[in-house]
Amino acid sequence: MIPLDRILLSSLMLLSVHSAHAVEGQKIFTQGGAQPAAMACVSCHGADGLGLAAAGFPRLAGLPAGYLSKQLEDFRSGSRTSPVMQPLAKALAEDEIRAVTQTLAAMPAPATPVITRSATPDGLGERLALRGAWDRQVPECVTCHGPGGVGLGQTFPPLAGQSAAYLTAQLNAWRDGTRRNDPDDLMGHIAKSLSAEEVTAVAEYFSKVNSQESRP
Amino acid sequence: MILRLSFPLVFSLLATSVQAASIAMEDQSQLQTPAAVSHAQYFQPPAESELPNNAYGKMVRDGYALFVDTKRMAPNFVGNGLNCSNCHLGQGRVANSAPLWGAYPMYPAYRQKNDKVNTFAERLQGCFQFSMNGGTPPTADSKEITALSVYAYWLASKAPLGVELPGRGYPEVAKPAQGYDIARGEQVFKAQCAVCHGDTGQGQKLGQDYVMPPLWGKDSYNWGAGMHRINTAASFIKHNMPLGKPGTLSDQQAWDVAAFVNKHERPQDPRLVEGSIEKTRDKFHANDGVNLYGQTLDGVLIGQGIR
Numbered sequence: 001m002i003p004l005d006r007i008l009l010s011s012l013m014l015l016s017v018h019s020a021h022a023v024e025g026q027k028i029f030t031q032g033g034a035q036p037a038a039m040a041c042v043s044c045h046g047a048d049g050l051g052l053a054a055a056g057f058p059r060l061a062g063l064p065a066g067y068l069s070k071q072l073e074d075f076r077s078g079s080r081t082s083p084v085m086q087p088l089a090k091a092l093a094e095d096e097i098r099a100v101t102q103t104l105a106a107m108p109a110p111a112t113p114v115i116t117r118s119a120t121p122d123g124l125g126e127r128l129a130l131r132g133a134w135d136r137q138v139p140e141c142v143t144c145h146g147p148g149g150v151g152l153g154q155t156f157p158p159l160a161g162q163s164a165a166y167l168t169a170q171l172n173a174w175r176d177g178t179r180r181n182d183p184d185d186l187m188g189h190i191a192k193s194l195s196a197e198e199v200t201a202v203a204e205y206f207s208k209v210n211s212q213e214s215r216p
Numbered sequence: 217m218i219l220r221l222s223f224p225l226v227f228s229l230l231a232t233s234v235q236a237a238s239i240a241m242e243d244q245s246q247l248q249t250p251a252a253v254s255h256a257q258y259f260q261p262p263a264e265s266e267l268p269n270n271a272y273g274k275m276v277r278d279g280y281a282l283f284v285d286t287k288r289m290a291p292n293f294v295g296n297g298l299n300c301s302n303c304h305l306g307q308g309r310v311a312n313s314a315p316l317w318g319a320y321p322m323y324p325a326y327r328q329k330n331d332k333v334n335t336f337a338e339r340l341q342g343c344f345q346f347s348m349n350g351g352t353p354p355t356a357d358s359k360e361i362t363a364l365s366v367y368a369y370w371l372a373s374k375a376p377l378g379v380e381l382p383g384r385g386y387p388e389v390a391k392p393a394q395g396y397d398i399a400r401g402e403q404v405f406k407a408q409c410a411v412c413h414g415d416t417g418q419g420q421k422l423g424q425d426y427v428m429p430p431l432w433g434k435d436s437y438n439w440g441a442g443m444h445r446i447n448t449a450a451s452f453i454k455h456n457m458p459l460g461k462p463g464t465l466s467d468q469q470a471w472d473v474a475a476f477v478n479k480h481e482r483p484q485d486p487r488l489v490e491g492s493i494e495k496t497r498d499k500f501h502a503n504d505g506v507n508l509y510g511q512t513l514d515g516v517l518i519g520q521g522i523r
Binding site for chain 1: 280289301307
């Protein structure tokens, strides 16, 4: 299932990890935490942490540690729900969360092309990404998530390189209110203004943006 | 041929260096803004798909690109980290966010106060000098001003000339009876603004480019920009912030947080009179809305500027 180059890449990474935190984090990533319920990340998110698109398991590699640890905290408190992740997050200790999120943040992310807002959008998904839908106060996705959806700071996660299945599921969770762990309801508010067709289109767009050419 | 060309070139270089000291549009005081209209049928600018595939369409696209990516497209004229689209949301299309379709038909504008007529080109030059802290602005016939003017003209297609359209500017939010409170504004800032603009208003960058605009400091608008007025910032904030959630702050919160933002240092007003903040206040700020320039707050003189 997993391409050979991805296995090789993650093996190389294993060898190149040095700091004490990263070593422990790496162990949690590949083998799980001290408690048995804290299952290893690799089993669902892949050896390279890039996720399993078909199953809708998201990419974790290269996501900011602050964003990842907030999600784990939110799974623990129940402000973000997932039958798999909630018990898992509850079984992780604070220092394990710190370690594993730092390891994940340091893992290589897919390269995102530079697509500036001045590019002319092609199709509904890219139009939402680069132009928004301001008649409904929906800002351009890239205004917060950065050019190409590469992500910004610790708060705005990358959209690029996430699978369409994961992005669609999250947008739908924001829409129906089952996910509500964003600051100030910024994302919930936007998702509720999107149509089902727009959700599918914009999720498709960001899932494939990494294969596009840069358009600076 | 070469000689004939070089004379105008030298002349234009001279003209540029002379212009460096002058201010394109000295009077930056605000034009009257209509009150917000509820449930108004706002003017609808044309869709991007309607653009013709010719030189006109291309120039509109050039103007659009400059508008949303100003810092990268016109680095010589942007001295801070801002883009036009930071204060004119939705690419200059959105009502109550100083849309270009609301501005373009109001120029040339006559200002009784100094008995002057300002063209749209001068207005754009003013944006570059003050909001973008850009030093000498592009000349009125430059490709930048031309492309931006063409983009604004296109957005205003079929709009009536000289008519104040609903949604023009940032509709005035009246000063609350209690005035404003900077300490309360700081609380609003921390709760609702810092997530994007940073704890110290510094914005957020990816590499060299700002994604979230800085609200004060050396990379923000200068002391001559319209946004330095608390009333203008309050109106902008009320109608446009937090992003995607306009109208969710109370008038009081909008004024409080606008005052908090605009008490911070930013680049000096390029119209600085004889190096004196006091004289600059008297000439340009004393009668220009509500602002803190040249005032003393907690023992500190505001308006000293920052490089």
